[in-house]
């Protein structure tokens with residue numbers, strides 16, 4: 001398999017100067033990660049890598065472990081195998097603050113120059129959700145660019161309306177629209193990509209991230225290079241390469257553990273739906289409405305209107321039942337607002353676990 005030069009992988013004098021005593025072949029970039037097994041690449045090739053014991057034992061938290069995008073020091077020891085001795089350089093880390101246990105951060109990728117936040121124009125478009133991604137980028141000092149994908153599936157008017165809303169809410173945010181069959185869109189996106197810079201694609205599952213990455217990579221179609229079996233673990237684990245180099249330069253990172261950070265569209269929709277349910281429940285005809293069969297229930301109505309998904313509603317009811325079960329007294333049950341707030345928290349915690 002062909003490999004890339006360090007420069008094609010994004011290496012520059014800034015990075016080099018942090019550990020200039022190292023030989024070139026000791027430098028490598030992490031191109032995929034799965035459960036503490038890594039794929040790293042340099043001009044010698046691609047290696048399956050594990051971290052050195054001492055690194056594991058001295059590690060205090062997740063930031064001490066390598067992640068996709070990192071520059072690491074490696075020591076090859078076998079055909080296509082290497083040990084990672086240390087993490088060398090991090091310009092920034094794209095991370096998401098977990099709302100669940102201990103509020104621990106979840107790491108997405110490192111050394112990113114620009115993030116492409118992808119939203120499909122035809123569904124799920126929601127400014128609050130866009131904001132979450134934008135904030136995540138600003139926190140890491142990364143400039144975001146919003147891509148409205150699947151523009152072929154909505155009318156010009158709807159698209160225009162969306163663009164206006166975005167402009168109003170995020171005046172600084174650069175926005176592109178794409179449709180896969182339109183070569184001009186892809187060219188426009190290509191123009192945003194500079195040779196030795198690294199770009200990370202963010203967004204819910206199914207919005208078209210991999211499709212765009214594949215189009216940008218052209219004939220170098222994303223190789224589904226797999227991380228081999230863990231011999232000492234007995235379990236077969238595979239993962240896809242996440243970082244790829246474009247033919248004319250430019251490093252793309254796709255799907256950097258997005259599933260692990262719980263950004264699938266359904267759980268996102270869920271998180272958005274719950275505050276809405278809380279709000280709506282204040283408009284129910286009966287103050288003790290169970291939102292299951294009552295006439296004049298604003299929640300049921302919203303489900304019928306399609307404002308709240310069936311899935312979110314079912315989950316809401318399920319959590320509601322759990323809540324009821326644990327409520328120790330009638331008084332507790334009447335503290336509806338409070339328990340609902342708690343429920344939202346529970347949902348978020350559930351979400352983090354996915």
Ligand SMILES: Nc1nc2c(ncn2[C@@H]2O[C@H](COP(=O)(O)OP(=O)(O)OP(=O)(O)O)[C@@H](O)[C@H]2O)c(=O)[nH]1
Nearest residue numbers: 149150151178179180204205206207208209210211
């Ligand atoms: N109509 C239309 N469909 C598109 C477009 N872009 C992508 N799709 C389709 O949307 C589906 C999902 O695309 P993917 O590229 O797999 O989405 P993804 O964001 O990588 O999804 P995950 O890998 O699950 O995170 C595929 O069936 C694509 O063919 C577009 O511009 N227009």
Ligand SMILES: [Zn+2]
Nearest residue numbers: 284289291297
């Ligand atoms: Zn109700």
